[in-house]
Amino acid sequence: MNPRAAIPLLVFAAIVLLLWSGIGxxxxxxxxxxxxxxxxxxxxxxxxxxxxQHDRASLLGKPFLLNVFASWCPTCRIEHPILARYVRERGxxxxxxxxxxxxxxxxxxxxxxxxxxAQILHDPxxxxxxxxxxxxxxxxxxxxxxGTILYKHIGALSVEDMENTVMPLLQxxxx
Numbered sequence: 001m002n003p004r005a006a007i008p009l010l011v012f013a014a015i016v017l018l019l020w021s022g023i024g025x026x027x028x029x030x031x032x033x034x035x036x037x038x039x040x041x042x043x044x045x046x047x048x049x050x051x052x053q054h055d056r057a058s059l060l061g062k063p064f065l066l067n068v069f070a071s072w073c074p075t076c077r078i079e080h081p082i083l084a085r086y087v088r089e090r091g092x093x094x095x096x097x098x099x100x101x102x103x104x105x106x107x108x109x110x111x112x113x114x115x116x117x118a119q120i121l122h123d124p125x126x127x128x129x130x131x132x133x134x135x136x137x138x139x140x141x142x143x144x145x146x147g148t149i150l151y152k153h154i155g156a157l158s159v160e161d162m163e164n165t166v167m168p169l170l171q172x173x174x175x
Contacts, residue, residue, distance in 0.1 A: 033133070034149045039066075039141070040131035047098045047106055047120035054121050056147055063170045064093040064118070066141040067157075068129060070101040071109035073137040079156035084116040086162055092170070096120035099129045099137055142169045 034040075039056055046052040067083060069076040086092040096117040098106045103122055110117075123129055132141065135154070142151040142165075150169045153161060 034141075035152065037149060039143050039147045039149050040128070042121070042128045042131060044121035044123055044128055047096070047103055047122040048110075048115075050103070050122070054119055059095060059119070059143075060147050061145055062093055063142070063144045063172075064095045065166060065170065066095050066097055066132075066143055067117075068097045068099045068132075068134050068137050068139040070099050070137045071105040072101060075156045076138045077113065079138055079158075080113050080116075082157060082159060082162065084114055086167070087116040090167065092167075093118055097128060097132075097134075098122045098124075099134060100124065100126045140166070142166055144169075 041056050043053055043055045046054060065083075067079075069080075083092070083094055087094050094117050096119070098120050101124065103124070106120075106122070121128060126134075132139075133152075138156055140153045140157055141149055143149055151165060153165070157166065
């Protein structure tokens with residue numbers, strides 16, 4: 001066989017192997033280098049009261065779900081009632097990261113859709129989001145009482161995600 005004739009066959013085999021390796025994988029699950037590591041250090045004003053500052057240490061002591069949201073994010077509206085329900089019915093400790101948005105717009109959004117957050121970190125520059133590896137809103141992080149990131153979810157959280165992954169991790173059970 002001519003060695004030049006083998007090149008297209010090798011390229012085809014490489015493409016097939018690459019595509020085969022992605023079958024069955026959830027595209028919303030991207031590995032994060034932060035899983036199993038301490039959440040990044042930060043300092044941010046409270047969205048609802050800019051005179052109050054939050055930092056990593058102020059959130060420790062109880063596990064929580066850090067939810068990245070913005071008023072300009074249509075997908076955030078989809079998950080918002082689900083998160084509010086878990087706060088109301090299951091005692092979810094929900095911390096917001098108001099990301100790349102104006103405070104007035106975020107406050108108006110909360111007025112319209114409801115405010116289930118225990119604390120809301122205001123991150124208009126996106127700096128905190130960068131440190132967490134945020135690529136788009138919504139994204140959510142399960143963080144344990146010691147500040148270790150246990151899980152990262154990209155996109156809107158569903159009831160299934162909450163039941164099968166988020167709540168078990170927050171309650172100290174492996175998924």
